[in-house]
Amino acid sequence: DVSELEPRDIRCGMPRFQGENWQANRKLYAAFAKLVEQAGCTPAQLAIKWVLAQGEFIHALPGTRIEAHMLENIAASTIEVTGDILAAADALINHQTVQGPRYPAAAQGDIDTEEF
Structure with missing residues (x-):
């Protein structure tokens, strides 16, 4: 929960952790948590496995x-x-489903390598 983050936590300033974006993205996490349960690992571990499966x-x-x-x-x-769980994670959390930019507009102007 964003309200539980330390004031200096970088996520406090990220648009996808604010207002309606946060509410929508929390729903994605609820579905992701079900995949985590199926995989028998932690959310961080599933995220890492997904990244490594990209190539x-x-x-x-x-x-x-x-x-x-x-x-x-x-x-x-x-x-x-399993590949099925990784594919489900990919279908669940992607450019089309996550709401809000990662960085505020002022910060994004300084970041030329990352859009998502």
Whole structure:
């Protein structure tokens, strides 16, 4: 929940975590949580597995300041997720379904490598 984030958390300023965008995107997460349950992993692990499934030369670079999250991320390399679950995640969360830009307009002007 955005209201529970620390004031300096970067997501507090991201449009997709605000107002109607946030309400719509929360619904996506509810469906994603069902996929997580089917996969038998954590949300972060499913996200990492999805990123890695995008191509042979794609790498996931998750960041964290919390050791337990780092260990969770590393453990993603040991879990198996079916192609059906990865395809369902891809169909669920994508350019057409996520509402709101990732960055505020002022910040996006400085970012030339990332649109989604």
